[in-house]
Amino acid sequence: MTEPVGVRIKRLPHGHGLDLPAYATSGAAGMDVLAAENVTIKPGQRHAVATGFAVAIPDGYEIQVRPRSGLALKHGITVPNTPGTIDSDYRGELKVIMINHGEEAFAIARGDRVAQLVLAPVTQAKWSEVEELDETGRGAGGFGSTGGHAKLA
Numbered sequence: 001m002t003e004p005v006g007v008r009i010k011r012l013p014h015g016h017g018l019d020l021p022a023y024a025t026s027g028a029a030g031m032d033v034l035a036a037e038n039v040t041i042k043p044g045q046r047h048a049v050a051t052g053f054a055v056a057i058p059d060g061y062e063i064q065v066r067p068r069s070g071l072a073l074k075h076g077i078t079v080p081n082t083p084g085t086i087d088s089d090y091r092g093e094l095k096v097i098m099i100n101h102g103e104e105a106f107a108i109a110r111g112d113r114v115a116q117l118v119l120a121p122v123t124q125a126k127w128s129e130v131e132e133l134d135e136t137g138r139g140a141g142g143f144g145s146t147g148g149h150a151k152l153a
């Protein structure tokens with residue numbers, strides 16, 4: 001595990017009383033983030049869940065908003081834009097977009113752990129436009145060109 005990277009976090013008025021996003025275990029990749037509101041998401045519906053926090057991510061990093069597998073497996077509650085991207089220059093409230101793919105309405109209570117935040121290094125690309133690209137064995141083959149799933153014997 002590399003050294004933790006400092007990230008500034010600001011508690012918004014409706015975030016008062018909520019725990020900061022936190023790693024549930026010492027080796028966790030993601031910090032569980034809590035809902036700052038009570039909301040019920042009906043089947044097929046989506047909602048941007050407030051977290052009550054804004055952050056200032058250091059240059060060279062992003063935060064990815066990822067679903068929690070337990071909510072996905074047990075209730076069909078997931079993050080449709082996963083991994084959600086929190087840009088280093090974003091200063092608004094961090095929100096978790098959630099969609100209910102299940103059959104039942106899902107009630108989120110303030111303080112529930114709704115998603116997880118992964119701090120990740122990011123490198124910006126600088127395009128170099130060319131007339132021709134180098135040739136490779138794969139060439140333009142893709143989308144299953146190397147074979148499908150294993151055949152049954």
Ligand SMILES: O=c1ccn([C@H]2C[C@H](O)[C@@H](COP(=O)(O)OP(=O)(O)OP(=O)(O)O)O2)c(=O)[nH]1
Pocket residue numbers: 065081084085086087088090093094095096097
């Ligand atoms: O799950 C998410 C995704 C995004 N954001 C915030 C932080 C991010 O920096 C900003 C913009 O997100 P994104 O680039 O994914 O959305 P966009 O549709 O491209 O909007 P914009 O034009 O504002 O970049 O919205 C969240 O709070 N939660």
Ligand SMILES: [Mg+2]
Pocket residue numbers: none
């Ligand atoms: Mg964008």
